[in-house]
Amino acid sequence: GAGVSQSPSNKVTEKGKDVELRCDPISGHTALYWYRQSLGQGLEFLIYFQGNSAPDKSGLPSDRFSAERTGGSVSTLTIQRTQQEDSAVYLCASSLRQGDQPQHFGDGTRLSIL
Amino acid sequence: GESVGLHLPTLSVQEGDNSIINCAYSNSASDYFIWYKQESGKGPQFIIDIRSNMDKRQGQRVTVLLNKTVKHLSLQIAATQPGDSAVYFCAENILTGGGNKLTFGTGTQLKVEL
Numbered sequence: 001g002a003g004v005s006q007s008p009s010n011k012v013t014e015k016g017k018d019v020e021l022r023c024d025p026i027s028g029h030t031a032l033y034w035y036r037q038s039l040g041q042g043l044e045f046l047i048y049f050q051g052n053s054a055p056d057k058s059g060l061p062s063d064r065f066s067a068e069r070t071g072g073s074v075s076t077l078t079i080q081r082t083q084q085e086d087s088a089v090y091l092c093a094s095s096l097r098q099g100d101q102p103q104h105f106g107d108g109t110r111l112s113i114l
Numbered sequence: 115g116e117s118v119g120l121h122l123p124t125l126s127v128q129e130g131d132n133s134i135i136n137c138a139y140s141n142s143a144s145d146y147f148i149w150y151k152q153e154s155g156k157g158p159q160f161i162i163d164i165r166s167n168m169d170k171r172q173g174q175r176v177t178v179l180l181n182k183t184v185k186h187l188s189l190q191i192a193a194t195q196p197g198d199s200a201v202y203f204c205a206e207n208i209l210t211g212g213g214n215k216l217t218f219g220t221g222t223q224l225k226v227e228l
Contacts, residue, residue, distance in 0.1 A: 004157070033215070040122055042203055042218035043158070055213055091157055098213045102148055105157035 002026075004106035006092050012112045015084060021077045021109045025094030032075050033093040033103055034067060043091060049075060050098040079111075087113045122201060124223040133191040135222045137204035142185060146207035148216065149178060149189045151200045158203060161189070191224075199226045 005024040013019055025032050031050055035043040046059045049069045060066070064082075069075040079086055089110050093103035127133045139147065145166045150158035164171045164178045164187075171178050177190040187204050201223050205216040 035218075040220075042220045043205075043216075045215045045217065048213060048215060050213060056215075059215070093157075101146055101207065102160040102163055103216060104160070105150075107155070107157045 004092055004094055004104055006090075006106040006109050008109055009107065010110045010112075012114065013082060014114050016081055018078065018080045019082055019111065021079075021090050021111070023075045023077070023092030023094075023106060025073065025075070025092070026104055029094035029096055029104075030072060031095045031098040031100065031103075032069060033095075034075070034077050035091045035093065036061075037089045037091055037108070039088075046077070046090075048098065082111075082113045084113045087111055122221050122223045124225060126225045126227055127194050129196060129226055129228050130193055133189075133194045133198070133224060135189045135191075135202050135204075135224065137187040137189075137219050137222075139185050139187060139204065139206045139219075141206060141208055141217070142182070144206035144208060147178070147180060147187050148205050148207075149176075149187075150203045150205065150218075151198075152203065152221070153200045161202075194224075194226050196226050196228065199224055 007022045033048045034046040037043050047067050051072050052069050064080045067077045089108040091108040093105045095103045148163040149161040151161050152158045162173045162176050162178050164180050169180050175192045179188045201221045203218050203221045205218045
């Protein structure tokens with residue numbers, strides 16, 4: 001597509017539920033990145049993919065967070081047993097290859113945990 | 115300038131004036147720096163970047179200055195317009211787990227007054 005697409009744009013769910021966030025990178029981009037942005041804060045790196053592989057998962061906040069990418073394209077970020085502190089905007093970015101700059105961002109998914 | 119905390123630093127300028135947004139970075143080994151603009155409800159949008167072997171780079175109405183001695187980055191916007199109102203983030207490229215990631219500052223809110 002023309003840009004990075006994320007869905008849903010907004011998600012409201014109850015504490016304890018699982019959520020799945022989707023990212024569709026720019027066509028042909030092999031590198032994909034997930035970030036989290038809490039209210040009034042900068043972006044916090046979560047994880048990146050080169051192809052379907054995620055070499056560095058150290059940025060994931062807890063074992064409730066997981067991410068996968070299949071077919072070298074779409075990625076999903078899953079949060080299990082959501083907590084109120086998980087409320088944030090989750091942003092996805094892509095670049096042609098890992099290490100290439102700049103990263104191009106989607107508009108994010110605004111996640112609210114009640 | 116940028117700082118860690120819940121409240122974004124704010125820069126207010128008159129329309130037509132020049133704006134200067136400052137950023138201190140942490141890693142002397144960073145090889146690449148980038149400025150993003152983020153409007154409300156949108157993802158970060160690339161403005162301009164600079165590699166560590168340069169100290170100045172100019173774009174259309176924007177200039178980035180890099181001072182590696184004091185680890186300082188600045189973004190200058192000439193003839194600031196109402197459409198420039200947004201939050202501006204600097205980011206530095208850091209190597210991680212065989213790849214790289216962007217580490218973002220907290221951001222500066224730019225308000226353009228008519």
